[in-house]
Amino acid sequence: DGGITQSPKYLFRKEGQNVTLSCEQNLNHDAMYWYRQDPGQGLRLIYYSQIVNDFQKGDIAEGYSVSREKKESFPLTVTSAQKNPTAFYLCASSISQTSYNEQFFGPGTRLTVL
């Protein structure tokens, strides 16, 4: 089955530690995205990538970093600089950056920083 996988589903970390969230897609999509979902705030864009080896900051990139070394993978690192990292993180992909494409979403990772 084609889709987007995110691992782990739940993640606990101590304050001050960096943590990397995995996102893999086998849809052959060029574009990938990371969102943060908080209650009452919807989805806010952290980073996006339109093509391998290229990525752009979204609306709330501070305290996060990404890489896009392979088309199918777009890992997100939550660094110790992120002031409020506890949240639900969603990865998404779309065929390309052109207009006529919706985004497909993974199941999400719930990060709790203790």
Added chain:
Amino acid sequence: AQSVSQHNHHVILSEAASLELGCNYSYGGTVNLFWYVQYPGQHLQLLLKYFSGDPLVKGIKGFEAEFIKSKFSFNLRKPSVQWSDTAEYFCAVKVTDSWGKFQFGAGTQVVVTP
């Protein structure tokens, strides 16, 4: 600032009642419009989308939405809801001159009581 507004944060209604969720956006250019749904414990999935043509679009599970350009609105409707429609609903807008960037509304939590 460009934004997407969903009028209701929480909606509670009985089975067989009609549902209408409001969505307004503030972008002035050409947009693509989407409604996504997140059932409890499940992925975000696409309900319906509008790119061009007939402003009344039909989606899955009996949902439809109407694009009214003059009002910058894309309201979601369902004539008769079921208990299984309990979910969070997100409106999303993609500005066609941007590189794949979506803007999501804050979401509306819908609870359908038996």
